[in-house]
Amino acid sequence: MTSSSNCFFLGSLVVSLLLFLGSTSTMALTKDINSTCYRYSVDNSFVHNKTFCLQTLTAYPPAVSATNMVELVKVTLDLGSTQAKERAGFVAGLEKEPTFKKYFEMCSESYATIVNNFRGARLCMEDGAAGAAGASITILETYDDTQRVKDTIGKNTDKASKKLMEMTLVMEDFVAIANAAISVIF
Template identity: 40%
Template structure:
């Protein structure tokens, strides 16, 4: 009976040790992937905080997976921004045309980031270009509502500034894959 208990203890220790080791290796891989992206971004602290809080990036085991996650984050944010702007257009008839233009700009960002994501493996340079042209869309939004003083326009401007920070991470991601 003693041998069985000792054997059971040893097995439990080995399994527990492996679990801890695998968790350490997994966290280490995702941290290295996130660091590889954030080294290429001006606001490194924001980049690390954002990607480590985003489960697909935090659980990425390769640089490629982390980059795909960063692009996915950008698509999600741009999509939610487009939905907000579409709602604001309905609620603000005087600014309907401007908000419609903003919605189109955010929708364009979504499509550009989808394209970048699809091209990432085969052509990181093309993927990088697709992300970088998204700044044209953020400039359009700024020109459409940047001078407005209403609450919805100010919210759209805040969203646009955040979008620019997320796009910087997406650029870093394509550079991290492309070298």
């Protein structure tokens, strides 16, 4: 009888310890995600949409499984790169759109630069925290390209321009998330 109660006690202790360790790592992760989403962006305002940032990172498995802040930065850069590629693909599909022809080249170049900036920043982060300065500069340059797109198509009323404007505004949120994550370690 005594041995079965000891086994039950030890088993309960192990389960409790595992649950505690799991919640501790979740708290650290939540802290990193919260730190990212509440950091200042390039223009000294908070990340464009804190709720979007929190929902995006907590629902994105690679962000949730990041083991430290450097890994979280890499995840935000990979996520931004993926989003930029999708938008570049959308722009490429507008090449033959008659109402968009005069804007195509500039928007296409801007999104190609955005994709390259995310890739370049990610490469900088291969050096860990030491690469944060280079990654920060590269991501900050991305704001210029999103602004170029907004300035060029912002007042257009055609369907393609409106859709690209929406996509560009969300792209700025991904840029701000990456910038905020980098600034946590920089």
